[in-house]
Amino acid sequence: MNQENVLAAVLEAVTEFNEQLDADHKLELDTETRLLGRSSKLDSFGLVNLIILVEEKLNDKFDRSITLADERAMSQEHSPFRSVQSLSDYAYTLLSEN
Amino acid sequence: MPDSVMLITGARKGIGRVLAETYTERGWRVIGCSRQTSDFSHANYRHFVLDISDQDAVRKMMTSIRKDESRLDALINNAGIASMNAAMLTPIDTMRRIIETNVLGTFLLCQEATRLMQKNRWGRIVNFTSVAVPFQLQGEAAYASSKAAVESLTRILARELADFGITVNAIGPTPIQTDLLRGIPPEKIKQLLGRQSIHRMCEPRDIINAIDFFLRPESDFITGQVIYLGGVS
Numbered sequence: 001m002n003q004e005n006v007l008a009a010v011l012e013a014v015t016e017f018n019e020q021l022d023a024d025h026k027l028e029l030d031t032e033t034r035l036l037g038r039s040s041k042l043d044s045f046g047l048v049n050l051i052i053l054v055e056e057k058l059n060d061k062f063d064r065s066i067t068l069a070d071e072r073a074m075s076q077e078h079s080p081f082r083s084v085q086s087l088s089d090y091a092y093t094l095l096s097e098n
Numbered sequence: 099m100p101d102s103v104m105l106i107t108g109a110r111k112g113i114g115r116v117l118a119e120t121y122t123e124r125g126w127r128v129i130g131c132s133r134q135t136s137d138f139s140h141a142n143y144r145h146f147v148l149d150i151s152d153q154d155a156v157r158k159m160m161t162s163i164r165k166d167e168s169r170l171d172a173l174i175n176n177a178g179i180a181s182m183n184a185a186m187l188t189p190i191d192t193m194r195r196i197i198e199t200n201v202l203g204t205f206l207l208c209q210e211a212t213r214l215m216q217k218n219r220w221g222r223i224v225n226f227t228s229v230a231v232p233f234q235l236q237g238e239a240a241y242a243s244s245k246a247a248v249e250s251l252t253r254i255l256a257r258e259l260a261d262f263g264i265t266v267n268a269i270g271p272t273p274i275q276t277d278l279l280r281g282i283p284p285e286k287i288k289q290l291l292g293r294q295s296i297h298r299m300c301e302p303r304d305i306i307n308a309i310d311f312f313l314r315p316e317s318d319f320i321t322g323q324v325i326y327l328g329g330v331s
Contacts, residue, residue: 045261052213056164065157 001062001095007031007088013057014084017050031085047081058091066094103167105129107150107207108177110136112276116302117174117309118143129163132177150177150203160210170214172222172313175204178245182282185239193240200244201251208255212264221264222313225252229272229330233293245270249324256322265321269308272328274300295329304328 011029018026025041027033027050034040035047042050051068059065068091073080080090104121108114109130115138122128122142130136131146138145146162148155163170179199181192204225215221227249230242249268256266272294273279273287291297304327311317311325 049216052216056213059161065154065161 001092003089003092005061006058006092006095007085009057009061010054010084010088010091013050013054016057017046017053020049027084031083031088033084034082035084035087036079036082051081051087054087054091058095062095064095066091068094070094101125101127102171103127103129103163103169104172104174105131105163105170105207105211106174106176107131107203109138109145110134113271113274113302113305114174114176117176117306120302120306126172127167129159129167131159149199150207151198153206156206156210160214164214169218170211171218171220173207173211173215173224174309175207175223175225175248177203178226180238180241182237182241184237188240196240196244197247200241201247204248205251208251208266212259212262215264216262219263221259221262222317223255223259223264223266224309224312225266225268227252227268227270227324227326229270229290229294229326229328231270232326232330233290235290252324253322260321263318265312265318267312267321268324269305269312270324270326270330271305272300272326272330274302274305293330298328300327 014027014029027041035042035050055066055068068087073090080086104126106114106117106128109118110132114130114132118128118130118138122140125142127142129144129146130138131148131150133147133149135147136145146159148159150156177199179196181188181196183192208223211221211223225248227245228242230238231246231249235242252266252268259266273290279287291299308325308327312320
C-alpha cells in the first residue's frame with residue numbers, strides 16, 4: 001500500500017459514485033476536485049454517500065476497515081474532506097496507522 | 099420478500115429467535131447475531147457471535163455480509179438488556195451496560211446497516227423500544243431511559259436516512275414472556291397489563307405483525323414512527 005494506490009482506490013470510488021449521478025452533478029475525476037464548500041457539486045447527502053463508497057473501496061483493496069468520519073477528521077482545522085487529494089491523504093494516514 | 103436479506107440482533111433466544119425462525123421459513127436470508135452461539139440451524143440462516151456495542155466486531159460482520167450477500171434489506175434491532183432496580187440502587191456499571199447495548203448497539207447497527215442499504219436506495223430498520231417509556235415505570239430508570247433514547251434515535255434517523263430510501267421505525271412491545279421479564283413479580287405484570295387498552299400479554303405474533311407492516315414495500319411512506327402494542331399510547 002502506498003499513497004498512489006490509495007489515491008487510485010479513491011478515484012475508483014469517485015467513478016462508481018459518478019455512475020449514480022446525472023451529467024450535471026458528476027464529479028471531475030481529478031485530485032483537486034472540491035468535495036466541500038461552495039465550489040463543490042456535493043450536498044451533505046452526496047458527501048456521506050461518497051465517503052461510504054471510499055471506505056468500502058479501501059476495505060476491498062487493502063482488507064482494512066477504517067472510519068473516515070472519525071473524531072480526528074471532525075476536529076481538524078482543515079477538513080480532510082475538502083478535496084479528492086485531501087481525502088486520499090487522510091485515508092492513507094488512517095490505513096498506515098491501522 | 100423471498101431472497102431478501104435481514105439482520106436480526108439478539109437472535110439466539112426469545113423474540114429474536116422466533117423472528118429468525120419465522121423469516122427464514124418465509125424465504126428471507128437471515129443473519130443473526132448474539133453474544134453467545136446459537137443452536138438454530140437453517141439453510142437460510144447464518145449466525146455471528148459478537149457484542150453489538152463492539153464496533154470492530156460489528157464492522158467485520160457487515161463486511162462479511164457485504165461480500166457474501168452484496169445487500170441488506172432489513173435490520174431488526176431486537177437485542178436489548180434490562181435491569182429492574184430503584185435508580186438510587188442502580189450501580190453505575192449496570193447503567194453503562196444498558197446504555198452500551200440498548201443505545202450504542204442500536205446506533206452502531208443502524209450506522210453500519212445504512213452503508214449497505216444505501217447502495218440499493220432501499221432499506222427497512224426496525225428498532226425496539228418498550229412501553230416502559232410511556233408508562234414511566236418506577237424501578238426501570240435505566241432501561242426506560244435507554245429506550246427513550248432509541249425512540250429519539252429512530253425519529254432523527256428517519257429524517258437523516260429518508261433520502262437513502264431507508265425507513266426507520268420502532269415497536270414498543272408490552273410485557274411478553276421472555277428473559278427480560280424474569281424477576282418481575284406476577285402482581286407487577288398484572289398491574290402493567292391493567293394499564294394497557296387490551297389487557298393481555300404480548301405474543302410473538304403481535305410483534306411479527308407490526309414488523310411485517312414496516313417491512314412491506316407499500317410502507318415506504320411510513321418512517322419515524324413508534325408503535326406501542328396493546329393500545330398503549
